[in-house]
Amino acid sequence: MKRGQYAVIGLGRFGSSLAKELVKLGYEVLGIDKDEEMVDEMSEVLTHVVVADATDEEVLRSLGIRNFDCAIVAIGDDIQSSIMTAILLKDIGVKTVVTKALSELHGKVLQKIGVDRVIFPERDMGVRVAHQLVSPNLLDYIELSKDYTIVELSVPKRLSGRTLRELDPRAKYGCSVVAINKKKGVIIAPTATDTVDEQDVMVIIGTNDQIESFESEVIG
Template identity: 70%
Template sequence: MKFNQFVIIGLGRFGSSIGRELIQLGYEVLGVDRDEEKVHEMSHVLTHTIIADATEEEVLRSVGARNFDCGVVAIGDDIQASILATILLKELGVKKVVAKAVSDLHGRVLQRIGVDRIIYPERDMGVRLAHQLVSPNLLDYIELSKQYTIAELQVPSCLEGKSLDDVNPRGRFGCSIVAINKPKGIIIAPVAKDVLTTNDVMVVIGTNDQIEQFQQSIGQ
C-alpha cells in the first residue's frame, strides 16, 4: 500500500524528525501536539499543524484522522497519553498505526491494542551503535527479525580490486551482498564480476551469525 497522508501525534524530536523527512519525500503531514511552541516551530514545515489534545476523541474526529493513511503516535514522555491516542486512532479506523514505545512494558501494551508497528528508538539506536563500536567496518545495522539482519559494511583494503566471485560470501558464509553503494551510484543485485573498492559500501543480508562470520573474515 502506498501512503500519501500521515498524521503525527507528538511533535517532539522523534515526531518532528519523522515529519520533516516525510515532507522531504513529498507526502502530506498533519502534526498534532498540545505544546503551542512545538506546533509553532513545525507550522512552516508540515502541511498542517494543530494545537490539540489527541487523547480526546472529538479532536481526532474534527481533524479527520480516519481519512489519513497512516497515524504515527510519537508521544514519549506520557505513556498514558500515548496509549489513549493509539486506541482512538485504531477505533477511528486509521489504516495503519505506528507507535513509539519507551519501554518493553509500553510496547507490550501497544501490541495488545493492535498497533501495526512498534518503534523503540532509544533501544534500537543503542543496539545499532553497540554493533558499530565493536565492528570497525560496520556502518549501519538493521535487525529484520531475531535471526536475520541487513548490514552496511565498508569495503576494507583487503578486498580492494576483488570481484564478488572472489569474495564469495554466500558460498563461504551463507550471507549475500544484495547491493554495492559506489561513489558514482548504487548497484542493485550485483553480479559475480562486479569489483569492490575501498570507497564502496556493501549491503549484506543474512543471519546474525553469517554476517558476524563475514565481518570477522574481512576484519582480519
C-alpha cells in the same frame, strides 16, 4: 486524502525529526501536538500543523484522521496518552498505526491493543551504536527480525578490485550482498561479476552469525 499522507502525533525530538524526514521524502505530513510552541516551530516545515489533544476522539475525527494512510504516535513521556491515542486511532479505523514505546512493557501493551508496529527508538539506536563501536568497518546495523539483520560494511583497501564471485558470501557464509554503494551510484542486486573498491559500502543481509563470520574472515 491521497496515499502517502502521514499524521505525526507528538512533535518532540523524535516526532519532529520523523515528520521532517517524511516531508523531505516528498510526503504530506500533518503534525499534532498539545504544545503551541512546538506546533509553531513546525508550522513552516510540515504540510499542516494543529494544536490538539489526541486523546479526544471527537478532535481526531474532526481532523479526518481516518483518511490518513498512516498515523505515528510519537508522544514523548506520557504513556497513558500514548496508549489512549493508539486505541482511538485503531477504533476510528486508521489503516496503519505506528507507536513509539518508552519501555518493553509499554511496547507489550501497544502490541496487545493491535498497533501495527511498535518502535523503540532509544533502544534500537543503542543497539546500532553498540555494533558500530565494536566493529570499525560497520557503518550501520538494522535488525529486521529475530533472525535476520541488514548491515552496511565499508570495503577495506585489501579487497579493492575483488568480484562478488571471489568473495562468495552466499556460498561460504550464507549471507547476501543486496547492494553496493559506490561513489558513482548504487548497484542494486549486484551480480557475481560486479567488483568492490576501497570505500565502497556493501549492504548485506543475513543472520547475525553469518554476517559476523563474513565480517571477521573477509573484511577483517
